[in-house]
Amino acid sequence: MISPPSASSMATVPHLMQTPPVVGGALPVTDGSFVEFSRDVLGTLLRLHQKHGPIAALRDGTQKIVFLFDPAYNRQVLSDAKTYHARFFGIRGPKRSSQRRLTCGLLAMNGDQHRRNRRMVKEPFGMRQIAHYDDAILRFAEETTASWSDGQAVDVNEEMTRHMLRVTSGLLFGLDDNDLAYVVGEQIAEWVGMNHELGVGALVPNDEFSDRYEELLAYSEKLEKNVMELIRLRRADPKPSFDVLSILVRMHDAEGGLSDEELVGQACVLFGAAHMTTAHSFTWTLFLLAQHPSVMRRVWGAIEDGTIDREGENGEMALIDRVIKESMRVLPASGYSQRINNEPVRLGPFELMRGTPIVFTPIITHKLESTFENPRLFDPDRWLTTKPSGYEYHPFGGGPRLCIGGPLAMKILRTTLPRFLSEWRFTVEPGSDVTAEVRSTMLNPKNGVRMRLNKHAEAGPTFTASPIRGNIDLLADLPEAPEAPAA
Numbered sequence: 001m002i003s004p005p006s007a008s009s010m011a012t013v014p015h016l017m018q019t020p021p022v023v024g025g026a027l028p029v030t031d032g033s034f035v036e037f038s039r040d041v042l043g044t045l046l047r048l049h050q051k052h053g054p055i056a057a058l059r060d061g062t063q064k065i066v067f068l069f070d071p072a073y074n075r076q077v078l079s080d081a082k083t084y085h086a087r088f089f090g091i092r093g094p095k096r097s098s099q100r101r102l103t104c105g106l107l108a109m110n111g112d113q114h115r116r117n118r119r120m121v122k123e124p125f126g127m128r129q130i131a132h133y134d135d136a137i138l139r140f141a142e143e144t145t146a147s148w149s150d151g152q153a154v155d156v157n158e159e160m161t162r163h164m165l166r167v168t169s170g171l172l173f174g175l176d177d178n179d180l181a182y183v184v185g186e187q188i189a190e191w192v193g194m195n196h197e198l199g200v201g202a203l204v205p206n207d208e209f210s211d212r213y214e215e216l217l218a219y220s221e222k223l224e225k226n227v228m229e230l231i232r233l234r235r236a237d238p239k240p241s242f243d244v245l246s247i248l249v250r251m252h253d254a255e256g257g258l259s260d261e262e263l264v265g266q267a268c269v270l271f272g273a274a275h276m277t278t279a280h281s282f283t284w285t286l287f288l289l290a291q292h293p294s295v296m297r298r299v300w301g302a303i304e305d306g307t308i309d310r311e312g313e314n315g316e317m318a319l320i321d322r323v324i325k326e327s328m329r330v331l332p333a334s335g336y337s338q339r340i341n342n343e344p345v346r347l348g349p350f351e352l353m354r355g356t357p358i359v360f361t362p363i364i365t366h367k368l369e370s371t372f373e374n375p376r377l378f379d380p381d382r383w384l385t386t387k388p389s390g391y392e393y394h395p396f397g398g399g400p401r402l403c404i405g406g407p408l409a410m411k412i413l414r415t416t417l418p419r420f421l422s423e424w425r426f427t428v429e430p431g432s433d434v435t436a437e438v439r440s441t442m443l444n445p446k447n448g449v450r451m452r453l454n455k456h457a458e459a460g461p462t463f464t465a466s467p468i469r470g471n472i473d474l475l476a477d478l479p480e481a482p483e484a485p486a487a
């Protein structure tokens with residue numbers, strides 16, 4: 001049956017995803033606090049869309065953040081990198097500081113510098129290069145499954161984060177099971193989080209801001225030392241390697257390509273961009289499959305008969321790709337991204353002064369009924385017929401700044417998931433709290449996702465959805481899950 005949204009979540013956050021029109025001549029503006037926005041991104045996005053429709057602004061004093069919900073606005077902004085600049089890091093720190101160097105990665109660059117760096121950084125992510133990663137990806141999957149025991153209860157998000165830290169340090173830095181890589185991964189997650197909280201705080205007068213600013217500068221020094229040490233370890237290893245850092249270093253040495261400063265910034269951003277987004281995508285996909293036993297049974301059958309990653313006779317998308325695309329539609333790991341206009345612009349009903357933050361979000365755009373029928377339903381087969389544009393469906397962003405690691409992330413997911421699922425049954429722990437929140441721009445499970453792992457060899461391939469608590473019903477229908485008893 002269809003689990004109704006909980007009364008408490010409905011009281012504060014709208015549930016439907018129709019796009020109402022802009023009403024009358026009034027500007028679609030809500031007065032509020034940016035600090036509150038940074039504390040409840042998901043609720044704010046849902047409320048603004050519900051109230052204002054395709055485009056909205058949150059106003060705090062004299063400042064505005066503009067939110068785009070409609071694919072036409074996404075197209076206007078994302079395709080025009082000249083007018084709309086990326087600003088992933090609001091705080092660059094003093095010149096020659098660690099903070100300045102660490103925020104030097106691709107996500108923070110614009111104009112010619114972005115084009116030049118993107119050309120170089122994208123080299124290791126081409127289809128030809130990532131073909132080299134197949135064996136390593138499978139080996140990491142084997143190691144992770146070997147670490148599980150039958151009947152074990154785990155937080156799957158923690159498991160997937162650990163898994164992706166290993167995969168990322170292996171593929172990006174060529175370092176197998178390196179303790180320092182774990183430390184760096186955790187530090188990057190913390191540092192990105194501090195940047196986002198403070199980045200929003202910096203837009204408006206806020207007492208907390210100055211203390212935490214000093215804390216951020218000190219933290220970035222610690223992180224930079226460790227990223228430099230990873231680079232040093234990589235350089236010290238004489239064996240020829242296809243990991244991303246080796247390719248970048250080789251290009252650096254052969255062409256004088258990336259400066260050391262750029263290398264630190266790129267390494268840090270690549271590591272952060274790769275492991276957290278992909279770990280959350282793993283988690284959400286395993287969660288959605290577990291809560292949809294009818295889909296899971298088909299996936300299991302296709303793994304058994306070897307067709308899981310095979311296109312259909314008429315070129316239909318392989319089942320594993322349908323599952324991943326659909327999971328990234330319903331619960332996209334990247335919750336929102338941001339641009340600023342570097343000249344005054346007219347955007348829909350707004351005349352925006354230079355430097356206005358502009359947010360776009362797949363969380364809302366992926367749920368528009370005008371593009372996707374029953375948008376909150378997890379229905380992998382919709383991908384047999386639906387063909388949304390890159391501005392209607394944009395889990396990896398769009399336009400000239402499209403994610404360069406998208407094909408690698410897809411390869412990791414489509415190679416690893418069948419390996420996990422062939423041996424293990426993932427069942428959500430009944431009664432557990434599955435709450436989505438947007439933190440550091442990513443949609444992640446606030447309290448993890450508690451799941452029990454059982455070996456098919458012991459338990460047989462039976463699949464059951466579980467009653468759960470939390471706010472996930474705001475984003476996903478779980479029609480196969482029994483209702484949770486009232487708390």
Ligand code: HEM
Pocket residue numbers: 086106107108118269270273274275277278281332333334337338394395396397398400401402403404405406408409
């Ligand atoms: C499922 C996994 C992933 C998701 C959902 C994801 C999502 C995104 C999104 C939405 C953007 C665009 C941000 C914007 O427009 O402001 C982006 C950019 C980027 N991503 Fe990913 N990403 C993933 C995996 C990866 C991986 C594996 C890597 C590298 C190893 C990576 C590296 C990058 C880089 C360097 C950019 C900046 C591109 C530019 O500005 O030119 N991502 N990603």
